Amino acid sequence: MSVSRVSQILFSRVSYAARKPQQFAAPVFRYYSYQTGNYEFLKLETAGEKKNVGIVTLNRPKVLNALCDQLMNEIIRALKHFNSDSSIAAIVLTGSEKAFAAGADIKEMKDNSYASNLKLNFIADWNVVAKSRKPIIAAVNGYALGGGNELAMMCDIIYAGDKAKFSQPEIAIGTIPGAGGTQRLTRVIGKSKAMEMILTGNMISAEEAEKSGLVSKVFPADKVVEEAVKLGEKIASHSQLIVAIAKEAVNAAYETTLQQGLLFEKRLFHSTFSLADRKEGMAAFLEKRSPRYTNQ
Incomplete structure (x- = not known):
């Protein structure tokens, strides 16, 4: 057919x-x-x-x-x-x-x-x-x-x-x-x-x-x-805030040039350092325990 x-x-x-x-x-x-x-x-x-x-x-x-x-x-x-x-x-x-x-x-x-x-x-x-x-x-x-x-x-x-x-x-x-x-x-x-x-x-x-x-x-x-x-x-199991940021960064790869995308990614990466979840994630890693994210 x-x-x-x-x-x-x-x-x-x-x-x-x-x-x-x-x-x-x-x-x-x-x-x-x-x-x-x-x-x-x-x-x-x-x-x-x-x-x-x-x-x-x-x-x-x-x-x-x-x-x-x-x-x-x-x-x-x-x-x-x-x-x-x-x-x-x-x-x-x-x-x-x-x-x-x-x-x-x-x-x-x-x-x-x-x-x-x-x-x-x-x-x-x-x-x-x-x-x-x-x-x-x-x-x-x-x-x-x-x-x-x-x-x-x-x-x-x-x-x-x-x-x-x-x-x-x-x-x-x-x-x-x-x-x-x-x-x-x-x-x-x-x-x-x-x-x-x-x-x-x-x-x-x-x-x-x-x-x-x-x-x-x-x-x-x-x-x-x-x-x-x-x-x-x-x-x-991950921070909802960080997941949303990561999703935004990946989507930008389809809509920008490489250089624009790299800059956008870097700024989003920098922004995660303002979040309590980023601090908790790194602390949990160093302390060899599971992170307890609060989406903040």
Whole structure:
């Protein structure tokens, strides 16, 4: 079956209709709790021994978690919720075993015009995901296509299940990526590979995504969320303030020249010496004990 036909089949399954939330068993962790909230297309949980990792699970299974306006608004609201919760140090964003997200909702956007896109600044608010103060780990299973791949790339780290598939198939439906696909993908995997994916719509496997640098690690599909939570717990063992500073410094590497980036990094490094957590971290190292960070 051709790539174009595969894309058409996947996109044809994407439709927008209000539905009652589906009920699924929560992922099995040693420690987790369900978060209440008025979300139709999301499930929110906390996980980890100290319940300091937030989990946002996309939940539109009948359309492979297609990214309609309501779902994206709920994601943005959920991330703001976890960013404002001082007990949460890292966030995991995931979908189902079949699909992380099969792309933007085509039926919802098919009648858009250039003028309406400009007036509404269409999909501009998606970038809120990339601006999260707390690190986000994408735990990707199944399809991460189009907007789904772009959403994963807005996260800070991507872990993938061994059957995950990544692509930017917009070319097959007469358009191009619009939420960072041509920009973030090129910066991550290089011009030649990004051109190949974007101009053909070809899907790549989790193994190839790891090899190209798009994905950090690959795990069995039933383990990827658990491994993402473990990573979140490891991040949570450090000072939240220092983690935020480190994240800001790494992101600057994609947006500045080397010399500008080096200066920015140096100034951020200098700034850590004003923090109690920096003092505690070095003292704990010299005293051969675990640090007790207070996020100050």
